[in-house]
Every structure is written in C-alpha cells, then in structure tokens.
Amino acid sequence: MVPVHLEYAGRTAIIRLDNPPVNALSAALLKELREAIQRLRQQIEAGDVRAVVVTGNGPKSFVAGADITRFLELDPVSGRELAREGQVIFEELAFLPCPVIAAVNGYALGGGLELAMVCDIRIAAANARLGQPEVNLGLIPGYGGTQRLARLVGPGKAKELIFTGETLLAEEALRIGLVDRVVPEGRALEEALRVAAVIDGKAPLAVRAAKEAINRGLDLPLDKGLEAEAEFFGSLCATEDQKEGARAFLEKRSPQFRGV
Numbered sequence: 001m002v003p004v005h006l007e008y009a010g011r012t013a014i015i016r017l018d019n020p021p022v023n024a025l026s027a028a029l030l031k032e033l034r035e036a037i038q039r040l041r042q043q044i045e046a047g048d049v050r051a052v053v054v055t056g057n058g059p060k061s062f063v064a065g066a067d068i069t070r071f072l073e074l075d076p077v078s079g080r081e082l083a084r085e086g087q088v089i090f091e092e093l094a095f096l097p098c099p100v101i102a103a104v105n106g107y108a109l110g111g112g113l114e115l116a117m118v119c120d121i122r123i124a125a126a127n128a129r130l131g132q133p134e135v136n137l138g139l140i141p142g143y144g145g146t147q148r149l150a151r152l153v154g155p156g157k158a159k160e161l162i163f164t165g166e167t168l169l170a171e172e173a174l175r176i177g178l179v180d181r182v183v184p185e186g187r188a189l190e191e192a193l194r195v196a197a198v199i200d201g202k203a204p205l206a207v208r209a210a211k212e213a214i215n216r217g218l219d220l221p222l223d224k225g226l227e228a229e230a231e232f233f234g235s236l237c238a239t240e241d242q243k244e245g246a247r248a249f250l251e252k253r254s255p256q257f258r259g260v
C-alpha cells in the first residue's frame with residue numbers, strides 16, 4: 001500500500017495521502033511525500049504543473065497528525081530529529097513555485113493542521129475538525145505549528161488553541177482565518193480543483209511572483225516588502241506574458257499565457 005498517490009487533473013497535481021485509518025504521518029508517508037514534492041518541483045519548473053492540491057484519502061481524515069506509535073521510544077535527540085524531519089519536508093512543500101491548496105476533507109490535527117498551514121490556501125469540508133492537540137501527549141506542535149498558527153490567526157488565538165489542545169469545526173476555523181473557505185462534506189477536493197483551474201488560466205509567472213512577494217513580505221518591514229513587490233513587478237515586465245496580457249485586454253480577447 002503506497003501512502004502517497006500523485007494524480008493529475010489537467011495541469012493541477014493532486015497529492016493524496018493514504019495511510020488508513022486516519023492518514024497519520026508515518027515515516028514511510030513522509031519519505032514518499034518528500035519524493036513526490038521533489039518530482040512536482042521538476043514538473044512545475046517544466047511548466048507541466050501550475051497548481052498542487054493536497055488532500056487525505058477517505059471521508060474521515062485529512063491527516064490526524066504524526067504517527068503517535070513512533071512516540072514511545074522518542075528521546076531528546078530523536079524527538080528533535082522527528083520534528084526537523086517534518087519541518088524540512090513541509091518547507092519544501094511551502095516553497096513549491098506554484099499555489100498549493102489544502103483540501104481539508106476531515107480531521108486536520110497536529111501535524112495534519114501543520115501540513116494544511118504550509119499550503120497557500122485552505123479549503124475545508126464542513127465536517128473537518130482542526131487543532132493542535134499535542135499538549136494531550138506532553139508535547140508541542142513540532143512541524144511548524146507554533147510558528148505558522150500565530151502568523152495565521154494571531155498569537156492570542158494560537159496560544160489558546162495550543163494551550164488547550166481544543167479542536168475547531170470548519171466554520172469556527174473560517175471565522176478566525178485558519179481556513180479560507182468552507183464547503184459541504186465531501187466537496188473539499190472538488191472545490192480545491194475548481195480554484196486550481198481558475199489559477200491555471202492566469203499568467204503562471206505572475207502567480208509565482210505573487211506567492212513569493214507575499215511570503216517574503218511576511219517577515220519584512222513594510223518598506224522592505226514594498227521594495228520587494230516593486231522588484232517582482234518590474235521583473236514581470238520583461239516577460240512575454242505581461243505584453244500578451246496587455247495586448248489581449250486592448251484587443252478585447254482572452255490572453256493566452258505561455259509562462260514566458
């Protein structure tokens with residue numbers, strides 16, 4: 001049984017995590033996930049993939065966290081290694097040069113929510129439950145949750161969720177900005193693919209630059225972020241797609257972007 005399936009819908013790649021019963025992040029799944037990410041980077045750079053969707057297999061769970069069965073033998077050295085292992089893989093996913101959309105089809109707990117937070121956009125099914133329950137295990141989030149949750153929902157809400165280990169229903173997560181859209185149960189992947197198809201029709205270099213400008217600006221003072229934005233804006237003016245976009249508008253026709 002392969003824990004990570006790579007599927008394609010046009011120029012959208014789907015990473016389907018499949019580790020029954022709850023898609024826990026086993027060592028084998030993490031290894032396969034890293035290999036899939038590295039393969040996708042090549043396909044994105046070749047222009048064959050313009051968006052990536054990550055989802056869990058089955059109706060119940062996106063990802064219910066790291067594999068707790070690995071936790072009984074952990075010591076400070078192996079614990080740090082387990083955390084860094086996931087952080088590095090998640091960073092590789094975060095830095096894919098195209099939009100990555102999480103189709104949160106069910107439980108997104110611990111490492112599962114951390115995986116969803118690495119994605120650029122989070123679309124949750126109404127039955128999804130999201131949280132960082134690591135304090136129930138004598139731990140803290142270890143795949144980036146203490147850093148990304150605070151950036152997404154603010155330090156106060158992040159502390160409340162991490163201190164209490166409470167889980168949120170999708171609608172509550174939407175209200176605090178943890179997810180971007182809530183859809184009926186069973187429809188998360190369909191909606192993620194719809195959003196990806198819209199993005200597929202846009203200028204890929206512009207979409208890539210927007211992702212990089214936003215991400216880079218998160219850790220910069222505003223004046224430096226504005227400088228970075230201007231740099232990206234200027235660099236796009238050297239692309240054929242920028243001229244095609246302007247021409248298409250003036251000629252009142254749809255642009256044909258080629259990613260150059």
Ligand SMILES: C/C=C/C(=O)SCCNC(=O)CCNC(=O)[C@H](O)C(C)(C)COP(=O)(O)OP(=O)(O)OC[C@H]1O[C@@H](n2cnc3c(N)ncnc32)[C@H](O)[C@@H]1OP(=O)(O)O
Binds near residue numbers: 021065069
């Ligand atoms: C660096 C990152 C750290 C982390 O991510 S720490 C882990 C954070 N995640 C959690 O704490 C979630 C733990 N799981 C649960 O709370 C519950 O489960 C669920 C809410 C996801 C589902 O509850 P229910 O529907 O009652 O099913 P069930 O009987 O609890 O679980 C079904 C089977 O799945 C196994 N399982 C659930 N979560 C994990 C996991 N994260 N790692 C390994 N196994 C898991 C259980 O043990 C059980 O197994 P069996 O059927 O053999 O008894």
